[in-house]
Amino acid sequence: METALDILSWVLLLGGGAFVIIGGVGLLRLPDFYTRLHAAGMTDTLGAGLIILGMMVEGGLSLVTVKLVLLGALIFLTSPTATHAIANAAFTAGLEPWTGDDGAAADQGEASSSKA
Amino acid sequence: MFTAAAAAILITMFLALIRLFAGPTLYDRVLAVNSFGTKTVLLIGVMGFLSERPEFLDIALLYALINFITTIAILKFFRYRALGDAPDRKHRTDAWKRLSIS
Numbered sequence: 001m002e003t004a005l006d007i008l009s010w011v012l013l014l015g016g017g018a019f020v021i022i023g024g025v026g027l028l029r030l031p032d033f034y035t036r037l038h039a040a041g042m043t044d045t046l047g048a049g050l051i052i053l054g055m056m057v058e059g060g061l062s063l064v065t066v067k068l069v070l071l072g073a074l075i076f077l078t079s080p081t082a083t084h085a086i087a088n089a090a091f092t093a094g095l096e097p098w099t100g101d102d103g104a105a106a107d108q109g110e111a112s113s114s115k116a
Numbered sequence: 117m118f119t120a121a122a123a124a125i126l127i128t129m130f131l132a133l134i135r136l137f138a139g140p141t142l143y144d145r146v147l148a149v150n151s152f153g154t155k156t157v158l159l160i161g162v163m164g165f166l167s168e169r170p171e172f173l174d175i176a177l178l179y180a181l182i183n184f185i186t187t188i189a190i191l192k193f194f195r196y197r198a199l200g201d202a203p204d205r206k207h208r209t210d211a212w213k214r215l216s217i218s
Contacts (some may be wrong), residue, residue, distance in 0.1 A: 017124030025127030
């Protein structure tokens with residue numbers, strides 16, 4: 001039983017770590033602000049959720065797990081809200097999404113950054 | 117196993133820092149700060165388990181709250197150039213007139 005729980009927690013933590021790294025690479029490598037927002041926002045919720053779930057399995061039935069449930073609920077509520085707020089603010093300020101028409105994607109943000 | 121998770125989180129924090137310094141827009145930086153904050157919360161929790169002191173989770177909870185409020189406050193400041201009530205176009209306060217650029 002103990003070993004099974006350890007293996008479950010190991011898998012959850014490793015999966016969460018993999019998602020977190022994928023999100024970080026996406027945040028660095030993707031061509032445009034909105035795509036980077038997508039990479040960071042989506043993987044934030046899943047990676048953080050998996051890592052917190054792994055810690056819950058390790059914590060067992062105790063006060064630690066109660067705190068982890070609170071932390072998980074907080075991240076689940078605030079992370080999408082913050083992502084939406086950033087996207088909304090950028091769109092209202094006039095940052096144009098990259099549609100792939102022109103080849104120069106990397107410096108696309110420079111032109112509209114002066115409006116911010 | 118917590119070591120592997122902590123290493124993954126640290127690598128991601130480094131990548132987010134590169135994006136934070138590279139920019140190019142304000143919103144990229146805000147996104148990087150928000151992502152960095154979430155990773156900090158996770159790292160504090162994992163480090164608590166690594167050092168066998170899960171009481172660190174209290175600090176992680178506090179940090180999660182502060183991180184969210186920071187993001188919203190930065191966005192609000194750069195939109196309205198003031199942190200009080202959202203300025204009304206008809207009844208601008210003197211302070212807002214001074215701070216406002218446009």
